[in-house]
Amino acid sequence: MSGGTGGGAGAERMRKVCIVGASGKLGQYMVRHALERGYEVVGVCRERSVPKLAAFQGRMTIVPGFTNDPDVIRRAVAGCDGVLTVLVPWGVRQYASGTAQAVLDHARPGARLVFSCGWHITRDGKDTYSRWFKAGVWLAARLGRLLRAVEIDDQVEACRRVFASDTRWTVVRGSSLEEGESQGLPVWSGHVGDPVLASNLTRRVDFALFMVAALTDDTLVRQAPAIVGRRTPSALAHAGGLDMPRG
Numbered sequence: 001m002s003g004g005t006g007g008g009a010g011a012e013r014m015r016k017v018c019i020v021g022a023s024g025k026l027g028q029y030m031v032r033h034a035l036e037r038g039y040e041v042v043g044v045c046r047e048r049s050v051p052k053l054a055a056f057q058g059r060m061t062i063v064p065g066f067t068n069d070p071d072v073i074r075r076a077v078a079g080c081d082g083v084l085t086v087l088v089p090w091g092v093r094q095y096a097s098g099t100a101q102a103v104l105d106h107a108r109p110g111a112r113l114v115f116s117c118g119w120h121i122t123r124d125g126k127d128t129y130s131r132w133f134k135a136g137v138w139l140a141a142r143l144g145r146l147l148r149a150v151e152i153d154d155q156v157e158a159c160r161r162v163f164a165s166d167t168r169w170t171v172v173r174g175s176s177l178e179e180g181e182s183q184g185l186p187v188w189s190g191h192v193g194d195p196v197l198a199s200n201l202t203r204r205v206d207f208a209l210f211m212v213a214a215l216t217d218d219t220l221v222r223q224a225p226a227i228v229g230r231r232t233p234s235a236l237a238h239a240g241g242l243d244m245p246r247g
């Protein structure tokens with residue numbers, strides 16, 4: 001297992017951050033964490049979702065538009081030291097890969113780019129999945145395509161482009177999610193299948209915490225951490241044995 005995000009060298013460089021997909025559940029938690037850290041925040045969301053950010057009125061800038069629109073992203077990421085991007089497989093028009101590509105193309109060179117996705121994304125093919133997990137992903141992909149609602153393959157393509165880029169990226173791979181009070185920074189492993197991840201559950205608020213903390217953690221550059229809640233049985237079992245989950 002690998003420990004939490006230690007912060008450090010990147011911290012003093014982070015002043016202004018863009019949150020792409022700010023109006024969703026994960027996005028709103030990230031806005032809150034970023035504001036708490038004193039960052040200047042720019043959010044991108046669909047025009048019709050702007051009201052979802054009303055609670056942050058006056059504390060952030062909103063650039064309304066589709067997140068896969070290169071012009072929207074170019075304007076939103078201007079001058080940003082970090083970009084947090086929610087990659088979602090919704091729709092059947094390459095929304096995730098278009099969003100990732102726009103961020104990769106327009107973020108300033110050297111900016112920290114942190115992307116969200118799920119455990120189903122593999123970077124090196126060394127993740128091991130239970131039969132149930134694989135069946136669930138297969139079913140979601142088939143049903144999603146049938147209903148023209150979800151395009152899991154395109155989220156895979158989005159991450160492939162991120163992994164292939166020479167930017168300072170991190171792809172955070174979320175477990176199953178639940179709502180609830182923060183339990184602190186999740187713990188992570190480089191590979192799904194590692195016993196520390198067995199509980200397969202993270203609070204959404206803590207997924208967001210990890211995303212924001214990754215901005216200033218240079219040890220996570222070009223890593224694809226798979227995360228799990230630090231108070232879950234598998235994380236605690238590991239903490240009692242070899243290593244304490246750090247945060």
Ligand SMILES: NC(=O)c1ccc[n+]([C@@H]2O[C@H](COP(=O)([O-])OP(=O)(O)OC[C@H]3O[C@@H](n4cnc5c(N)ncnc54)[C@H](OP(=O)(O)O)[C@@H]3O)[C@@H](O)[C@H]2O)c1
Pocket residue numbers: 021022023024025026027045046048049052086087088089090091095116117118119173174175176177204
């Ligand atoms: N849900 C899970 O159990 C789970 C598990 C593991 C990993 N993850 C990852 O966690 C991240 C957040 O997922 P979430 O499920 O918690 O969702 P979420 O935070 O609520 O975000 C959903 C996002 O998708 C946008 N969206 C919804 N419908 C759309 C459409 N038809 N076209 C374009 N955009 C649309 C939303 O924008 P609006 O606000 O404009 O609607 C919002 O930005 C994702 O990267 C996901 O892969 C989720």
